[in-house]
Amino acid sequence: MSDSAAEQKGMASKAHAEVHSDEEATLEGKSYRLKIFRGDAEGGKEVEYEIEAIEGMVVLDAVLKIQAEQANDLAVRWNCKAAHCGSCSAEINGRPKLLCKTRVEEYEGQEIRVHPIRAFPVIKDLVSDVSWNYGVSAQIQPFTTSEQAPFTMYEEDVERLYEPKKCIECFMCQDVCHVLRTHHKHPEFAGPRFFVRSQWLEMHPKDEGNRLQFLKEGRGGVQLCNITKCCSEVCPVGIHITDNSIIPLKERVADEYYDPAKWLMRKIRGRRNGSSNGNGGTRSTHARAGIRTNG
Numbered sequence: 001m002s003d004s005a006a007e008q009k010g011m012a013s014k015a016h017a018e019v020h021s022d023e024e025a026t027l028e029g030k031s032y033r034l035k036i037f038r039g040d041a042e043g044g045k046e047v048e049y050e051i052e053a054i055e056g057m058v059v060l061d062a063v064l065k066i067q068a069e070q071a072n073d074l075a076v077r078w079n080c081k082a083a084h085c086g087s088c089s090a091e092i093n094g095r096p097k098l099l100c101k102t103r104v105e106e107y108e109g110q111e112i113r114v115h116p117i118r119a120f121p122v123i124k125d126l127v128s129d130v131s132w133n134y135g136v137s138a139q140i141q142p143f144t145t146s147e148q149a150p151f152t153m154y155e156e157d158v159e160r161l162y163e164p165k166k167c168i169e170c171f172m173c174q175d176v177c178h179v180l181r182t183h184h185k186h187p188e189f190a191g192p193r194f195f196v197r198s199q200w201l202e203m204h205p206k207d208e209g210n211r212l213q214f215l216k217e218g219r220g221g222v223q224l225c226n227i228t229k230c231c232s233e234v235c236p237v238g239i240h241i242t243d244n245s246i247i248p249l250k251e252r253v254a255d256e257y258y259d260p261a262k263w264l265m266r267k268i269r270g271r272r273n274g275s276s277n278g279n280g281g282t283r284s285t286h287a288r289a290g291i292r293t294n295g
């Protein structure tokens, strides 16, 4: 390399270093303001914090920085920091979000107000008590099969099972659903998360359970859903909750309960079984065969 080429290269590196350090300086000079809910079930208020900006920072990073440097007693739930565990769900500017998947830059020029998810009781600060959901889950008949279950599983049936299995139980769909959030129908409505779970079970070709009675007459309450699609819009893993879970379940409930022939059969079965819940281990032919193609 000639002297002048070396000199030019040296100047270029120096210029690059200066630009790089300028960029870092700009970011260092930048700060974010977050208003975070501080309180518990008795009440609380927003407290404002200012933090130095870090490149690529997500809201969870910002909250943890505040916790480390300014508010050691700030409660926040998180685990994986990779949008897999579903535990960091909260509301940012009134909308449910995963704190670890939401970049602070998205709110450039706006307020960043962080609150706990509202459809469930607050324990402290950003942590809500979501245990109600596990109680609902326990009431859904689990995967039930026997040697009589079909041996062959067709590809189209298996494909239908992938999407509902992506659920990370963040409960953001539960949070945004007006039936729970606004109308507080928790005792009679399972919520979109559990329609997704029920759909997976009902469409599994080897499952022989029957959750239609739970969905219609039990705690499921699928008829209370008016298909607003708000749940689908917030799902961080892109499950088409209304189109692929709720609507097919509503159709199966309608088939089972409002088809006059099936209604009669259910009555007869109920009398024979000495019970009227219609859940004597039989499924509709439609459901047993897992033949939905538009789910």
Ligand code: SF4
Residues within 6 Å of the ligand: 176, 177, 178, 179, 191, 192, 224, 225, 226, 227, 228, 229, 230, 231, 232, 241, 242, 246
């Ligand atoms: S579509 Fe149904 S379950 Fe989903 S948010 Fe709307 S009312 Fe709730």
Ligand code: SF4
Residues within 6 Å of the ligand: 086, 166, 167, 168, 169, 170, 171, 172, 173, 174, 192, 193, 196, 234, 235, 236, 237, 238, 239, 241
């Ligand atoms: S369906 Fe989506 S929004 Fe609802 S709990 Fe599962 S991952 Fe979260």
Ligand code: FES
Residues within 6 Å of the ligand: 077, 078, 079, 080, 081, 082, 083, 084, 085, 086, 087, 088, 089, 098, 099, 100, 101
């Ligand atoms: S920390 Fe696991 S999803 Fe955010």
